[in-house]
Amino acid sequence: MMLRYLFRSTLALFAIIAILVGASATTIIPFPNLGEMAKAADAVVLAKVLSIGTKNNGTYIREYHQLQVLEHIKGELVPGENWDLPALSVRGPIWIQSMPDDVQLIPGNTYLIFLSQTSIGWRPMLLSYGIFEQIIVGQEHYLVPLPEGYRIKTLLHPDNSPVEPLAVFNKDKLVNHFKAVLAGNHWNRNVALVSENPDAFWPYLDLRVAPSHCNFLLSGGIGFRWLNFPGTPLAVHVPSAGDAECEPASLANDYTTAAVAALEANYQGINLSGPTGYSGFTPNCDDGSVLGDDFLIWMNSNLGGYRHEMLFFNDPCHQIANLSGCSGILALGGMYGFTPQQSFDGNMYYQSGAGYVIV
Numbered sequence: 001m002m003l004r005y006l007f008r009s010t011l012a013l014f015a016i017i018a019i020l021v022g023a024s025a026t027t028i029i030p031f032p033n034l035g036e037m038a039k040a041a042d043a044v045v046l047a048k049v050l051s052i053g054t055k056n057n058g059t060y061i062r063e064y065h066q067l068q069v070l071e072h073i074k075g076e077l078v079p080g081e082n083w084d085l086p087a088l089s090v091r092g093p094i095w096i097q098s099m100p101d102d103v104q105l106i107p108g109n110t111y112l113i114f115l116s117q118t119s120i121g122w123r124p125m126l127l128s129y130g131i132f133e134q135i136i137v138g139q140e141h142y143l144v145p146l147p148e149g150y151r152i153k154t155l156l157h158p159d160n161s162p163v164e165p166l167a168v169f170n171k172d173k174l175v176n177h178f179k180a181v182l183a184g185n186h187w188n189r190n191v192a193l194v195s196e197n198p199d200a201f202w203p204y205l206d207l208r209v210a211p212s213h214c215n216f217l218l219s220g221g222i223g224f225r226w227l228n229f230p231g232t233p234l235a236v237h238v239p240s241a242g243d244a245e246c247e248p249a250s251l252a253n254d255y256t257t258a259a260v261a262a263l264e265a266n267y268q269g270i271n272l273s274g275p276t277g278y279s280g281f282t283p284n285c286d287d288g289s290v291l292g293d294d295f296l297i298w299m300n301s302n303l304g305g306y307r308h309e310m311l312f313f314n315d316p317c318h319q320i321a322n323l324s325g326c327s328g329i330l331a332l333g334g335m336y337g338f339t340p341q342q343s344f345d346g347n348m349y350y351q352s353g354a355g356y357v358i359v
Contacts, residue, residue: 026329028127029155030327032157034189035181035187036187039181041075043114045070045071045074045077047111048067052107060090063087067084073179085105098335103148112175114130114131118321130149141171147202224335225352230270232307233273234272236274237274237303238253256311281295281302290358306336307353309357312357312359315358331358333355
């Protein structure tokens with residue numbers, strides 16, 4: 001039992017280090033293998049991206065990928081059916097909310113995707129981790145893991161059980177093997193394995209992946225930058241009540257304090273204050289998120305402006321699919337950028353005004 005509490009509370013430390021340093025905004029526990037991931041998914045399909053568009057709900061604009069199912073492996077989506085894959089990042093009247101590990105697929109390309117049904121529609125189970133792009137070389141069809149998935153922070157299961165690494169597979173053999181596993185057969189990735197090293201299949205690697213330990217925080221090719229940073233400290237805030245699922249509840253806040261101290265001690269150019277406790281904010285969850293106008297208005301009114309980083313424990317608006325056998329997404333993070341854009345070192349940036357981590 002104590003292992004469970006320590007494991008949960010440690011997530012706060014990993015999450016806040018990840019988003020503030022920029023290593024990754026997402027923390028996950030992968031499934032032991034792709035067969036277990038397929039069993040846990042609500043749907044598994046091979047789908048082609050038809051287009052990318054937007055939908056306006058009156059308060060914000062959300063981007064959508066429109067896809068068409070080419071092959072059905074599991075779930076209710078059938079071949080020929082068109083469906084929308086909503087982005088987590090959204091735009092408001094004067095702000096843009098960016099989640100850097102959100103999925104960004106290429107129109108015209110085909111992908112193998114493991115899906116969960118969420119409050120905003122179909123979503124990849126582990127964001128970019130576990131999505132495979134179909135690449136055709138001569139007469140051979142391969143499924144290659146997205147390079148973006150490798151930058152997501154992964155943790156081991158509490159029992160330290162092994163996780164099969166992502167690899168390149170023969171498309172037809174893998175699809176057929178998934179169907180056999182879902183029918184009751186045992187998973188054996190060697191049935192479809194082509195290579196454990198996908199480097200040769202990533203001709204666009206340098207264009208799409210940030211350097212090691214770094215991450216792109218971009219929207220439309222434009223980056224984000226905290227105003228007056230690092231000269232003015234960035235304030236970090238945690239719920240005053242802590243995490244009710246920890247024992248004691250304050251343990252998660254203690255780990256966050258340790259994370260901030262570790263950042264200050266080990267990274268140059270970091271200038272943080274806190275963490276301090278906050279109370280009194282209950283998200284309305286109208287858009288299926290703790291974020292939105294109510295979050296920004298509360299921060300501006302109660303914290304004296306937008307320039308803050310807030311943690312939310314226990315996923316109050318159920319944005320993250322439930323774990324399946326201890327596997328799944330543990331934390332998401334990102335930030336709001338405000339117009340007008342600011343210039344720094346010859347480049348234009350959104351003015352970063354509000355950071356968040358949802359655990």
